[in-house]
Amino acid sequence: TIWQGAQTTLSLAADGLAIFRITQEGAPFNTLGAALHRDLAALVAEVIARSEIRALLMTSGKPDFVVGADISEFGSLFAQDEAGIIATNAPLQSGFSALADLRVPVVVAIGGMALGGGLELALCADARVVSEKALLGVPEVKLGLFPGLGGTVRLPRLTGVEEAMKMIASGAPVPGAKALAIGLADELVPAEELEARAGALALRLAGDPAGLAERRRLLRGPVAGAEAVDFDRLIAATRKASPPHQPAAVCAAEMMENTSRLSRDEALQIETARFAALARSQAANALTGTFFAERQVKKAAQKAAGDAPRVSSLYVLGAGIMGGGIAWTAARAGMEVRVKDISEAALQKAMEEARRLAAREVARGRLSEEKAQACLARIRTQTDDNGADQADLVIEAVVEKLEVKRQVLAALEPLLRADAVIATNTSSLRVGDIAAALADPGRLVGMHFFNPVPVMPLLEVVRVKATRPEALALAVRCGLDLKKTPVVVSDCPGFLVNRILTAYINAFTRLVAEGVDFRAIDRAMEAWGWPMGPALLEDVVGMDTGAHVIEVISAGYPERMAADYPDVIAAMARAGRLGQKSGAGFYAWSRGSDGRLTRAEDPQADRLVEGLTGGVVKTLSEAEITERLMLPTLLEAICALEEGVVGSAAELDQALLLGIGFPAYAGGALRYADWIGAKALLARAEALCAGPAGAAAAPPALLREKARDNGRFYG
Numbered sequence: 001t002i003w004q005g006a007q008t009t010l011s012l013a014a015d016g017l018a019i020f021r022i023t024q025e026g027a028p029f030n031t032l033g034a035a036l037h038r039d040l041a042a043l044v045a046e047v048i049a050r051s052e053i054r055a056l057l058m059t060s061g062k063p064d065f066v067v068g069a070d071i072s073e074f075g076s077l078f079a080q081d082e083a084g085i086i087a088t089n090a091p092l093q094s095g096f097s098a099l100a101d102l103r104v105p106v107v108v109a110i111g112g113m114a115l116g117g118g119l120e121l122a123l124c125a126d127a128r129v130v131s132e133k134a135l136l137g138v139p140e141v142k143l144g145l146f147p148g149l150g151g152t153v154r155l156p157r158l159t160g161v162e163e164a165m166k167m168i169a170s171g172a173p174v175p176g177a178k179a180l181a182i183g184l185a186d187e188l189v190p191a192e193e194l195e196a197r198a199g200a201l202a203l204r205l206a207g208d209p210a211g212l213a214e215r216r217r218l219l220r221g222p223v224a225g226a227e228a229v230d231f232d233r234l235i236a237a238t239r240k241a242s243p244p245h246q247p248a249a250v251c252a253a254e255m256m257e258n259t260s261r262l263s264r265d266e267a268l269q270i271e272t273a274r275f276a277a278l279a280r281s282q283a284a285n286a287l288t289g290t291f292f293a294e295r296q297v298k299k300a301a302q303k304a305a306g307d308a309p310r311v312s313s314l315y316v317l318g319a320g321i322m323g324g325g326i327a328w329t330a331a332r333a334g335m336e337v338r339v340k341d342i343s344e345a346a347l348q349k350a351m352e353e354a355r356r357l358a359a360r361e362v363a364r365g366r367l368s369e370e371k372a373q374a375c376l377a378r379i380r381t382q383t384d385d386n387g388a389d390q391a392d393l394v395i396e397a398v399v400e401k402l403e404v405k406r407q408v409l410a411a412l413e414p415l416l417r418a419d420a421v422i423a424t425n426t427s428s429l430r431v432g433d434i435a436a437a438l439a440d441p442g443r444l445v446g447m448h449f450f451n452p453v454p455v456m457p458l459l460e461v462v463r464v465k466a467t468r469p470e471a472l473a474l475a476v477r478c479g480l481d482l483k484k485t486p487v488v489v490s491d492c493p494g495f496l497v498n499r500i501l502t503a504y505i506n507a508f509t510r511l512v513a514e515g516v517d518f519r520a521i522d523r524a525m526e527a528w529g530w531p532m533g534p535a536l537l538e539d540v541v542g543m544d545t546g547a548h549v550i551e552v553i554s555a556g557y558p559e560r561m562a563a564d565y566p567d568v569i570a571a572m573a574r575a576g577r578l579g580q581k582s583g584a585g586f587y588a589w590s591r592g593s594d595g596r597l598t599r600a601e602d603p604q605a606d607r608l609v610e611g612l613t614g615g616v617v618k619t620l621s622e623a624e625i626t627e628r629l630m631l632p633t634l635l636e637a638i639c640a641l642e643e644g645v646v647g648s649a650a651e652l653d654q655a656l657l658l659g660i661g662f663p664a665y666a667g668g669a670l671r672y673a674d675w676i677g678a679k680a681l682l683a684r685a686e687a688l689c690a691g692p693a694g695a696a697a698a699p700p701a702l703l704r705e706k707a708r709d710n711g712r713f714y715g
């Protein structure tokens, strides 16, 4: 070793090959942070000073190379304004270029992941040697960014624009063989030969100055073949594939149309400037924030689960849509499951559905046939109470009727072990009202799954005052074992997600009652970023279910959710317009020969609405519609946080992102509120509250407090 940095070492062999090894002690992975940047700058100086170095091999002391930027430094980076971000990043760019422009050839050995900033570092080398286990990618788009340390410049100069754009826009890494095929890697070698082969290549390049010069000429000039790229098509396709309001990939494509014709150094300058602008975007703010929030939410769940034992025996009551889904998900996770229903037909249907889900996983290569059969064999269906005494946990998913739930659970309870926990999957009843029917109410929690259970990642775990800590912990542990994201909430009408959703749907029905066209509302909300507008959503959910849930939850918040106007969803339900399942709701639905449902306008829906509004028509702009729907939604979220329904802003937002597809670019209701700013939000709420939205837009005390203190919902 001839030199040592904070996270790196440099050694020199007799043949003039210097080996620069990155090893971050005490961390599972190498990441690219300020310390490594400093080491790199020192390395460059060292190599320049030592004429005995003929070639440089850059490698890692860990299985992976460098897995990305040190995201713990993101917060302070993005807190700066554009000029500040440029001032931070420009020297890093120069540092990378100094490495790329060293007198000696540089080769990188990549045995595992080289991602984000890690791949951008590797792109500074003259060549890359990868193993079969290598994984090269630029996932920045998932954080609302494009690679900003030369990635958009160096990548296309190696692979061409099309392949580079694929990697940048998808964020998906490519394995070693693919990297070789697209020109990103120079050699694909067995893992055990990785460093030897990379070192040999470096020395070969040292002995071939003309070859090296040619490589560098290609990397420093414009992108070869850029004139032939159809950028209009590429940009349009990128736009189409991008999630709503996440401009990073399109920005990269538009920028590359320009920068691929420029020299490397001109291109890098533009990249730095554009990156800084993008880093200030709402999407980058939300997606990087969410990245941290996800970890925080997982930690909170782990903590809530404590040392609760694993559920090995699960008893599911009710084999309907939810019970069936829960049974399969649990069996898939290795639990022994008994499902009880009063209807033999329901049990058969649930098993059919489980077999279908199993077959699908087998077809997708996620499960072997043998394991799938083993999962299915773990589900036992029954109409009696057999085996109730073995259950660690009971999940009740019978019909949504308080009396039925109370009766069923009161009858089952005496058969259970004293330490067995009971969970209810009710979506609109109070868990406390169900608990009152039990001899031991302390064993009851809510486990509110979302439909379809095998797919939806969120689980609201509902705590009642009486709930014993061990019961809550067991439910959270079970949620984690089912691979869900459990969020602990307290017992209130609609819990967290449906409560906030109800505020949103009420804002929708109020607007329809004022005479605003529901199609215009759907368009505005889809343009804002929701996967579907509220009218379409109700058609999918089913008007009877929707009307019931809204009525029950709204009744719990009479001060903000009293319906003092004719409710279009209830009216549709009364008229038998149940949505997709009845063939008509807000839209008319028909099933094509391929079995797909298609939607059409339905004049009868308009007639029903006219009956409610007396034919009044009100035209609002997209922005006005958005304000009317989204503000009450944010305010309800703030109320829920204020009341302590959920432990943190991160958990609240994560529940909305995972539970109802809240648009990722906004990052959840509270992150969106922070983006608007408490002062501005308060002013807008006050204005809306004074208008037709009334009490639904009344600013909660917590918002007033934040506005006064210039505070944020995220600390």
Ligand code: NAD
Pocket (backbone or CB within 6 Å): 317, 318, 319, 320, 321, 322, 323, 340, 341, 342, 343, 346, 396, 397, 398, 399, 400, 401, 404, 408, 425, 426, 427, 428, 448, 449, 450, 451
């Ligand atoms: P479902 O109608 O599909 O299934 C209910 C099942 O319970 C039926 O198979 C019925 O035969 C059975 N059942 C009725 N009485 C019973 C009894 N005494 N003992 C055993 N089984 C009995 O309903 P679902 O959509 O699966 O909903 C079940 C629960 O889950 C409800 O509380 C609902 O509010 C809640 N939930 C539903 C959704 C959803 O989107 N469907 C989402 C979250 C929560």
